[in-house]
Amino acid sequence: MTRLFDDPERFSEDQLRGFAAAYPRHVAVVPGGVVRARRPEAGRVAVVVGGGSGHYPAFSGLVGEGLAAGAVVGNIFTSPSARQAESVARAADTGAGVLLTFGNYAGDRMNFGMAQARLRDAGIDTRTVRVTDDVASAPADRRDERRGIAGDFTVFKVAGAAAEEGLDLDGVEAAARHANDRTYSFGIAFDGCTMPGAEAPLFTVPEGQMAVGLGIHGEPGVRDADMAGAADMARTLVDRLLAERPEGTGPRVAAVLNGLGATKYEELFLLWGHVADGLGEAGLTVVRPEVGELVTSLDMAACSLTLMWLDEDLERWWCADADAPGFSRLPLPAPSERDAAPTAVPSERPVTEGDPESREAAEETLKVLRALRTALHSAATELGRVDAVAGDGDHGRGMTKGIDAAVRAAEAAASRQAGARSLLSAAADAWADEAGGTSGVLWGVALRALAEKLGDEGRADGVRAAEGARAALDAVTSLGGAKPGDKTLVDALAPLVDVFTKGVARGTDPRSAFADAAAAATQAAEDTARLTPRLGRARPLAERSVGTPDAGALSLALCARTAATVLGADS
Numbered sequence: 001m002t003r004l005f006d007d008p009e010r011f012s013e014d015q016l017r018g019f020a021a022a023y024p025r026h027v028a029v030v031p032g033g034v035v036r037a038r039r040p041e042a043g044r045v046a047v048v049v050g051g052g053s054g055h056y057p058a059f060s061g062l063v064g065e066g067l068a069a070g071a072v073v074g075n076i077f078t079s080p081s082a083r084q085a086e087s088v089a090r091a092a093d094t095g096a097g098v099l100l101t102f103g104n105y106a107g108d109r110m111n112f113g114m115a116q117a118r119l120r121d122a123g124i125d126t127r128t129v130r131v132t133d134d135v136a137s138a139p140a141d142r143r144d145e146r147r148g149i150a151g152d153f154t155v156f157k158v159a160g161a162a163a164e165e166g167l168d169l170d171g172v173e174a175a176a177r178h179a180n181d182r183t184y185s186f187g188i189a190f191d192g193c194t195m196p197g198a199e200a201p202l203f204t205v206p207e208g209q210m211a212v213g214l215g216i217h218g219e220p221g222v223r224d225a226d227m228a229g230a231a232d233m234a235r236t237l238v239d240r241l242l243a244e245r246p247e248g249t250g251p252r253v254a255a256v257l258n259g260l261g262a263t264k265y266e267e268l269f270l271l272w273g274h275v276a277d278g279l280g281e282a283g284l285t286v287v288r289p290e291v292g293e294l295v296t297s298l299d300m301a302a303c304s305l306t307l308m309w310l311d312e313d314l315e316r317w318w319c320a321d322a323d324a325p326g327f328s329r330l331p332l333p334a335p336s337e338r339d340a341a342p343t344a345v346p347s348e349r350p351v352t353e354g355d356p357e358s359r360e361a362a363e364e365t366l367k368v369l370r371a372l373r374t375a376l377h378s379a380a381t382e383l384g385r386v387d388a389v390a391g392d393g394d395h396g397r398g399m400t401k402g403i404d405a406a407v408r409a410a411e412a413a414a415s416r417q418a419g420a421r422s423l424l425s426a427a428a429d430a431w432a433d434e435a436g437g438t439s440g441v442l443w444g445v446a447l448r449a450l451a452e453k454l455g456d457e458g459r460a461d462g463v464r465a466a467e468g469a470r471a472a473l474d475a476v477t478s479l480g481g482a483k484p485g486d487k488t489l490v491d492a493l494a495p496l497v498d499v500f501t502k503g504v505a506r507g508t509d510p511r512s513a514f515a516d517a518a519a520a521a522t523q524a525a526e527d528t529a530r531l532t533p534r535l536g537r538a539r540p541l542a543e544r545s546v547g548t549p550d551a552g553a554l555s556l557a558l559c560a561r562t563a564a565t566v567l568g569a570d571s
Contacts, residue, residue, distance in 0.1 A: 008197030009401065012053040012075045019060055023325040027063050030091040032084030034060050035070040039094070045163040045172045046070065046092035047099050049156050050085060051108060052077045052436075054193075055216060057326020058152055058295040064324025067160035069094075072112075074436045075401065076195060076298070077217040077392045079107030081440060083433035085115035089126065097125035097169035101159055101176055103148025103216075104130040107438040110479060114441065125169055129176040131155045133185040133306065135244050136213025136222050149216045150258040150295040151183040153327075154308040154318070161317035179314060182249070186240045187304030188233060189214040189221055193261060193297050195393065202393045212236070214304070216260065216297045217392040220544075234274030237305040242282055249309040254318045255279065255289045260302040265292060268303060275305060288319055294327065351426065354419020354456040361420035361460035366410050368563045369427060373403045375562040376555065383551050390533065390545035395439060399555050402435030402443055419456025424448075438480070439552055442489065445479050446472040462510030466501040473497045487531040487545070489552035496521035496560050511567045518560035525549055525557035 005011050020029045027034040033050065040046070049059045050072030059071040070092035074080035079102075089098045100116060102108045112128055119126040132143055133151025158179035162172045189211040192201035203220040205211050210228065211221025228236065257272045259265070272291045279286055287310060295304075310318065322329050354362060376383075380396030387395035409430035413423040425448055432444025453468030454460045473493055482488040499520040503513025528550040 005196040008195070009397070011196040012073060015053065016060065016073055019056075019325070026323075026325050027060065030070075030088055032080060032087040033071045033073040034063050035088060035091045036063055036065070038065075040069055042094050043096045044069075044094050045096045045099060045167065045169050046089065046094060047101065047156070047159045047163050047172065047176075048072060048085070048089050048092050049152070050074070050080055050088070050100070050102050050112070051105075051152075052079060052217070054298045055296050057293065057324075058156075061326025062153070062156055062160075062324050064322065064328070066164050066320055066322030066329075067324045067327065068156060069160075069163070075398070076394065078394050078398055078435075078437040078440075079105060079111050081433040081436040082111045082114035082118065083429075084436070085112050086118050089115065089119055089124070090122075093124055097127070099127050099129065099159060099163070099169065099172050099176060101129040101131065101152075101155060103152055104132045104144075105147060105217075105438075106480065107436065107441065110438065110441045111436060127169060127173045129155065129159070129173060129180060131180055131183070133180070133183045134213075134215070135184050135186050135240060137215070140244060147215060149185050149187060149214075150256055150304045150306045151180070151185045151308070153256060153258075153290075153294045154183045154254060154306060155179045157322065157327075158308075158314060158317040160322065161320035164320065165317075175313070175317065179308060179317075182246060182309040182311075182314060183306060184241050184244045184308075185304050185306040186237055187214040187221075187258075187260070187302055188212055188237070189260070189300060189302035190227075191262070191301040192220065193300035195298070195397075198393075202388050211302075214260075214297075214300075214302050215392075216295060217394075219390075219392060230271050231274045234271055234278055238275055238278035238282070241305060241307045246309055250311065251283055252285045252287055252310040252315060253279070254308040254310055254314070255286045256294060256306040257289070257291045258295055258304045258306065259293045260300040260304070261293065261296040262299045262301040263303050268292065271303065287315055351413050351416045351418045352422045352456045353417045354422065355458065357459045358419035358421070358454075358456050359417060361454060362414060362418055362423040364567070365420055365424055365427075366407075366414055368566045369403070369407050369410050371562050371566045372559050373400075373407050375558055376400050376403050379555070379558055383555055386548055386554060387551035389548045391551070394437065395551040395555065398435045398437045398439050402431040402440050405430040405434030406447075420454040420460050421451045421456045424451035424454060439489070439555070442476050442480055442552075445475040446493075449475040462504040462513070465510055465514075466504040469497045469500055485531060485534075487528050487533040487550045487553075489550070489556045491528050491531070491550065492521040492525040492553040492556045492560070495524045496556070511564075514560075514567060515564040518557070518564040521560045522557040525553035528553045 028037045046069040048070040049068045052074040054076045070088045072080040072088045116126045131148030132146040134149045137147045138145040159176040162175035192203035194201045209224045213222035383396035406427035409426040413426040428447035449471040450468035482490040500517035
């Protein structure tokens, strides 16, 4: 259990402050994460890693010479926002471009992808490499769907060494992709982890059982099996990875036996003895093995084995010197006179003053947002419980963090006489930037699309609202790739938009049409209980989620009902 915390909502920020204070010669805090305290030489490619908190030494502990130039730090088990990724990348960039590398999760893909687009628009050449090493999360013929677990470390190590060697951005990207193609991981869990402030772990393993095929965001394994002894457990890990051996590879491998937070080093060393025997019996030579905690999951009692099949280049990069708070192969170098990394923050968007009719709509929008804040805080615990059935249990917390930021931004915009578009755009950006994760970025793009149709001049009538609702749905499906039936928030959003837009087209009063739409969204959200997820973190645990509605669909329906109540009361 995680016992040390102040405000659970600020756990990520508070731990990062203490981390930087503990390692001032290694890292410096910038908005969104950390960068090297000693700025790399000009013209050196910046490798920026990132993801949610709760995985130390990944990600912030891997910032240092020979490894990452910066790390983007999100909330616990939640992808950082696009703004955070952009900020850290700008601070780490020395003029040779940026490589963003991260685990293959929907929220990370979208937020890092959005950051890449923003950086490129600013003239910073930026590439992304997703780590897809978890053999339990998808079959070999769907490698691109696999999630990233402890193989994050081997890919980050290779990318950092290639950058330190002086390769250009094309070369560093190619090295990272090559490392990912040669990296495979498989894990076993004995007990779940507990979020800061939570009273129970995200999952439990039945007595005498072990969960096979774990994730690193508090997800349970893909199946339970009888508890095995260390020798049999090692055989399970080794045999599963040997079955994935890439064609044409030699006998030399890098190996990482990783503990996820509550598996003690002595246990890992015991297990490594059996793993080493199994790899030797298979005719493999292990180069510089690593046994310990490199990619954790708070206090999860679990372990995983990672193999990277080496060639001459990969072996050189794997063995190269490195010095970071969480991983070092060299003593700390003497301080130099290199410039400190600058703090880079994307510029704030301007607010346009609206005309009287638009400001009236903005005031009503602010009322709705404040009501959503109350509703989402009341439902946060239940949304987290539903999300934990097949995910990481962070949905309620992510939604409250997003709406809190949205209300603050909207209130600030309202104080500057913002029109409906400007106020809702400010709320949308704040929601996406502060919440992170899949829901954060999707709510951000949806609200921004709606805002663009409302405008800062004239009356925000039903026609504009209907056009905005359709634009919001299009933005969400375009970015996330989900469609009705995939068991996502789209299952509630699509009927909400359809019923509302059809009602407006028939001449129904827009407030009444929206009340009908909210009811349709609520029913559709409940109906997701019978669906099997086809996207997101719940997909590898699809059968576990049958019988439970989708948390994202439930929260969207709750927001729709709350908005309908506010709009009806104002009629």
